[in-house]
Amino acid sequence: MIQAQRSKAYMAIVPQKITDGATATARVDTKGYSYATLFLQTSAEEGTDAGNATLGVLEADVTDVSSFATIVANQSVDNTAAKQTRYDIDLRSRKRYLRLTMTAASVTGSDLIVAGMAVLSRGSAGPASTADEVYSTNDAVVVV
Secondary structure, eight states, X not given: OOGGGXXXXXXXXXXXXXXXXXXXXXXXXXXXXXXXXXXXXXXXXXXXXXXXXXXXEEEESSXXXXXXXXXXXXXXXXXXXXXXXXXXXXXXXXXXXXXXXXXXOSSTTOXXXXXXXXXXXXXXXXXXXXXXXSSSTTOXXXXX
């Protein structure tokens, strides 16, 4: 099997606008994969007096929100221009679920457009079909 086909990619946080102090979150189930690459995108801030956005990646063995613990210190992102932050995570010593958080600064004018993509790779088994390479039936895979 081609190693690239032992992966799953999906939009964990769909593009959305978050207002002053609001948070966008997503949970990623990493079962069966040894590696995760997360791409968290933020737009430029709407105002000029806004503070920095905060990005977080947490982990837990269960899906209860209160069980998640921070993997790495939260990243503060200066949003004077659009940014992408990439996390490469070796899952072999990690818990099953990842939780992504993207929080706008809590000052007026800090509204942002945010999005997050998760790519799980080095799967223990190849997908049974192309439908297993994506998160939902709303997604598509094209093999060329």
